[in-house]
Amino acid sequence: MHLPRFEYRxxxxxxxxxxxxxxxxxxxxxxxxxxxxxxxxxxxxVTPALVIDLGAVKDLNTIRGNAQxxxxxxxxxxxxxxxxxxxxxxxxxxxxxxxxxxxxPLRNQATIGGNxxxxxxxxxxxxxxxxxQSRPACYKAGGEICYVVKxxxxxxxxxxxxxxxxxxxxxxxxxxxxxxxERTIPLAEIFSGKADRxxxxxxxxxxxxxxxxxxxxxxxxxxxLAHRQAVDFPLAAVAGVAGEQGCRLVLGALGPxxxxxxPLAGSPEMWTAAExxxxxxxxxxxxxxxxNVAHGxxxxxxxxxGVLTRRLLVKLxxxxxxxxxxxxxxx
Amino acid sequence: xxxxxxxxxxxxxxxxLSVKPNxxxxxxLREQLGLTGTKEGCSTGSCGACTVQVDGRAVLSCxxxxxAVEGLKIVTIEGVAAGQQLHPVQQAFVEQGAIQCGFCTxxxxxxxxxxxxxxxxxxxxxxxTGLDGNLCRCTGYVKIITAVQAASQQTGKxxx
Numbered sequence: 338m339h340l341p342r343f344e345y346r347x348x349x350x351x352x353x354x355x356x357x358x359x360x361x362x363x364x365x366x367x368x369x370x371x372x373x374x375x376x377x378x379x380x381x382x383v384t385p386a387l388v389i390d391l392g393a394v395k396d397l398n399t400i401r402g403n404a405q406x407x408x409x410x411x412x413x414x415x416x417x418x419x420x421x422x423x424x425x426x427x428x429x430x431x432x433x434x435x436x437x438x439x440x441x442p443l444r445n446q447a448t449i450g451g452n453x454x455x456x457x458x459x460x461x462x463x464x465x466x467x468x469x470q471s472r473p474a475c476y477k478a479g480g481e482i483c484y485v486v487k488x489x490x491x492x493x494x495x496x497x498x499x500x501x502x503x504x505x506x507x508x509x510x511x512x513x514x515x516x517x518x519e520r521t522i523p524l525a526e527i528f529s530g531k532a533d534r535x536x537x538x539x540x541x542x543x544x545x546x547x548x549x550x551x552x553x554x555x556x557x558x559x560x561x562l563a564h565r566q567a568v569d570f571p572l573a574a575v576a577g578v579a580g581e582q583g584c585r586l587v588l589g590a591l592g593p594x595x596x597x598x599x600p601l602a603g604s605p606e607m608w609t610a611a612e613x614x615x616x617x618x619x620x621x622x623x624x625x626x627x628x629n630v631a632h633g634x635x636x637x638x639x640x641x642x643g644v645l646t647r648r649l650l651v652k653l654x655x656x657x658x659x660x661x662x663x664x665x666x667x668x
Numbered sequence: 669x670x671x672x673x674x675x676x677x678x679x680x681x682x683x684x685l686s687v688k689p690n691x692x693x694x695x696x697l698r699e700q701l702g703l704t705g706t707k708e709g710c711s712t713g714s715c716g717a718c719t720v721q722v723d724g725r726a727v728l729s730c731x732x733x734x735x736a737v738e739g740l741k742i743v744t745i746e747g748v749a750a751g752q753q754l755h756p757v758q759q760a761f762v763e764q765g766a767i768q769c770g771f772c773t774x775x776x777x778x779x780x781x782x783x784x785x786x787x788x789x790x791x792x793x794x795x796x797t798g799l800d801g802n803l804c805r806c807t808g809y810v811k812i813i814t815a816v817q818a819a820s821q822q823t824g825k826x827x828x
Binding site: 338339340341342343344345347368371372375376379380388390392417436439440441442443445446566567568 | 669672688689690691692695711712713714716719725726727728731732733735736779783796797798799800801
């Protein structure tokens with residue numbers, strides 16, 4: 338497959354990127370690692386007139402801090418670096434989630450920012466141009482109808498990023514730079530909940546970095562259900578971060594955004610069976626699965642939301658959380 | 669779309685090339701440099717047939733723009749052997765029967781080479797992770813894993 342034509346810029350500074358983004362207008366896309374954008378461009382899912390490569394901008398790939406001080410992650414940090422350093426810096430659950438992404442060579446190219454800002458996905462949307470020629474464009478692509486839920490003019494694409502559930506559970510914030518300056522907001526707030534446009538960054542805004550609060554003494558786990566141990570996006574996923582104050586749980590790949598479950602109070606040994614059951618029921622009820630994931634029956638994925646959540650909670654109770662190894666659960 | 673003049677360091681040789689921004693590294697390697705050892709399989713980052721090393725790391729050349737790798741050290745399958753002397757990974761692939769049709773093999777060798785350069789004594793699980801971006805439809809992977817173990821034993825002991 339060949340890429341479409343586009344104008345290409347590789348500005349040396351963030352200020353220059355913001356200016357190019359402003360001038361480029363709506364047909365402009367930022368390029369980070371390229372492992373999401375370039376594939377979608379080959380498929381003609383997106384055809385930007387202008388591509389702005391962030392690869393030359395210094396200071397976007399800084400990593401500093403640890404679980405005592407909090408962690409700062411530049412948006413252009415490649416995922417292999419997150420795998421290598423997050424555990425040493427006191428966030429093994431973050432290393433676990435990063436290791437769950439894609440494959441080794443893709444993690445050598447892909448970035449934190451790109452992974453967080455990946456577009457939502459759907460069987461009918463993420464296909465090549467020849468495949469999609471057989472029918473009019475779907476609702477997400479600007480057409481009149483969603484082919485998954487045909488009665489509705491609404492998109493049901495799925496946000497399937499691996500990092501976001503863990504970072505939301507860790508209560509991370511993102512630093513955004515734009516024409517009106519810089520702002521820092523909770524990561525959870527950049528997800529719109531609307532599948533056709535899953536992120537609500539303002540026009541001309543760039544994700545610069547991620548701040549993770551101190552996490553000393555906190556245990557975490559990320560469980561990912563996928564067809565294979567590598568390459569595949571999750572069919573369902575759950576991230577859990579537990580400390581003495583309680584446990585935050587976030588589901589992934591089960592809706593248009595990471596889905597936050599009601600937290601469990603207290604440390605893991607204090608959780609009762611009834612509290613766990615209520616959490617599992619909430620997990621099964623909150624998911625929004627439809628038939629738009631390859632070999633991913635929506636009822637099965639809904640059921641797995643409960644199964645994965647139970648396994649995660651049991652793991653936090655029995656083992657105190659992960660030791661850094663990823664355990665994608667096979668179908 | 670204007671062309672750009674770039675210099676690419678491929679297998680130790682500096683090439684001056686005129687490329688368009690929408691050319692992937694894979695296309696430039698194969699079509700402008702004639703280095704057809706790197707293969708196009710899926711073209712979408714899922715199969716690993718296009719694996720090369722950039723600054724020592726295994727990457728997928730089908731999802732890299734050529735204009736974005738100027739100034740970086742690129743190694744392709746053609747740059748692995750030392751003249752007629754096969755690299756230990758190549759030698760092991762031959763000796764262990766890890767090659768059937770051969771189409772995945774350049775990508776597998778590049779991924780294995782990158783793995784062993786970063787981790788000279790990988791466990792079987794680490795080998796599987798290191799090669800997890802490379803698909804093979806022929807072999808069932810067993811001989812490939814054995815070959816990587818054999819190659820690693822040339823320089824040190826392999827973990828169980």
